[in-house]
Amino acid sequence: MKTPRYLWQAVALSTLAGMRSLAAPALLSHHLSKHPAAGLTGSPLRFMQLTQVATLTKVLAAAEMTGDKMPGIPNRIAPAALAARAATGGLVGATLFKANQDSMVQGAVIGAAAAMAATFASFYLRKALVRSTGITDSIFGMLEDTLVMRSGVAALKS
Numbered sequence: 001m002k003t004p005r006y007l008w009q010a011v012a013l014s015t016l017a018g019m020r021s022l023a024a025p026a027l028l029s030h031h032l033s034k035h036p037a038a039g040l041t042g043s044p045l046r047f048m049q050l051t052q053v054a055t056l057t058k059v060l061a062a063a064e065m066t067g068d069k070m071p072g073i074p075n076r077i078a079p080a081a082l083a084a085r086a087a088t089g090g091l092v093g094a095t096l097f098k099a100n101q102d103s104m105v106q107g108a109v110i111g112a113a114a115a116m117a118a119t120f121a122s123f124y125l126r127k128a129l130v131r132s133t134g135i136t137d138s139i140f141g142m143l144e145d146t147l148v149m150r151s152g153v154a155a156l157k158s
Contacts, residue, residue: 007110010096012155014089014111018076018118020148021085022064024092026057027152037099045095045104065145069138077123082116089115 017024025048032040033054040046047053067073074081093111094104126144130137 004100004102006096006100006102009155010093010107010111011114013092013096013152014114015118016148016152016155017089017092017111018085018115018120019122019144020061020064020068021076021081021088021115022057022061023148023152024115025088026054026061027149027156028092028095029054029057031156032095032099039099039101040095043098043104045091045098048091048095065141068145069141075123076119082119085115085119086112089113089118 013024013028016027029048029050032049033051036049040049076082076085090108090112093107093109093114095107097107097110098104122144126137126140129135129140
């Protein structure tokens with residue numbers, strides 16, 4: 001049996017939510033506002049297709065990317081930050097699954113799990129890179145922002 005494309009998109013975008021919690025919903029909402037999905041009609045997740053939601057999530061994602069470089073920001077593995085990443089990963093997964101007339105619950109579980117795994121992996125990788133290279137955390141943060149945005153766009157194009 002062939003794995004559906006939307007499953008891979010959900011995993012990819014939810015993984016990005018583990019790196020930048022608001023980037024994944026912003027990318028997906030932007031995409032859906034331009035290419036509405038019939039599977040979301042009448043769904044509680046239909047709001048993800050609204051232009052206003054796309055705009056709001058993009059503003060919030062930009063603020064998160066800016067804030068990530070500020071001193072004193074809690075680590076992404078702190079309980080509240082981890083919960084937010086799981087929630088946005090779950091939202092992205094549920095939305096993609098529902099858009100493709102599949103189970104929102106299954107999509108939410110897959111998305112939350114991918115986001116949580118990516119949160120820990122990206123946190124420890126970034127710490128190790130800073131320690132081993134001597135390059136500042138802010139520089140790696142900017143590189144991470146670029147990776148998240150470019151990967152998200154590529155995942156939605158596939």
